[in-house]
Amino acid sequence: MSETSEDSGAPAPGSRRPGGRTARTRTAVRDAVLTGLTEHGYPALTVEYVAEHSGVHKTTLYRRWGGVEGMVADALDLAGEDAWTPPDTGSLAGDLRALAREVVEGFSDPAHAAAPTAFVGAAFQSPRAADALRSFYAERFRRCEEVVTRAMDRGEAPAATDAGAVVRAVSAPLFLRLFVTREPVDESVADQAADAALAAVNAGVFGRRTERPGQASAPGAAVGTSAAGS
Known part of the structure; x- marks a missing residue:
């Protein structure tokens, strides 16, 4: 060599x-x-x-x-330099389900899951790998925000919906099962995660909020308080 x-x-x-x-x-x-x-x-x-x-x-x-x-x-x-783009099914419900199913498929198929799973494992042991993984997913989520932006343009989601929060809410329960509780995941679990995020969107949960100066935070909102810090 x-x-x-x-x-x-x-x-x-x-x-x-x-x-x-x-x-x-x-x-x-x-x-x-x-x-x-x-x-x-x-x-x-x-x-x-x-x-x-x-x-x-x-x-x-x-x-x-x-x-x-x-x-x-x-x-x-x-x-992270690939040309991947989020799905465009024509509806927010379809797009969120497609995103969730991609997560499940990507980590459930042994032929494709080994490498991303190994990267996640490396991130637990290497600060630099953790930073790189965070950047990778930040870029992925940024691309995924397009599905929520399109939904707002179509009137399917409330104006000023926090697109980043929505797409993270879709994958969060799936990553919990995959890497924390080690529970099985399949298409039904993926659809459930997507449907839960969609219901929250429709309820206005992901509306951007601006806290006024001096306004107290909601109880338990700060990390490290109450049960979270016990």
Whole structure:
């Protein structure tokens, strides 16, 4: 294995975004990271493993990514650069159900679930991976807000509905089952999550609220109080 010419210099780890041979190197490293995370998990992933499976010299890996944390974070960054767009079924109910079903399908199919599940696991053990995962989902949710914006334009949702809160409400109960309680999920669970979010939209739960200066927060609204802090 030898270093390639495009790797000369010392940019910030994982910060390059050019095309050509450097892009191919980045993709090769991403694929090796995914394989390593899937097969062995984050604690067992090493620079040596990525070097062997990507064909990129470990000196280059250290120079460009700084180590395993940087490579995992950049793999997530690369995943977030795709062209994915949210569904457009023609109705808010249909769009929310389609979004929920995508979550279930993505994490239930063994052929597709291993990599994203491994990324979530890495985020629990690496602060940098956690930051990258947060950025990845922030971008995903930002794209998903379009389904709520369209619904407001069609008059299906109250004006000034908090689109970000709506799309997070759809996936939150699914992620709870997948990663916290480890309960099974299927299409019926996905539809239930979507329908619950839709009912909340129709009830005005997700209307944007502006608290007036000096106005007291609702009881229990602050994290760390009452039962949450006991």
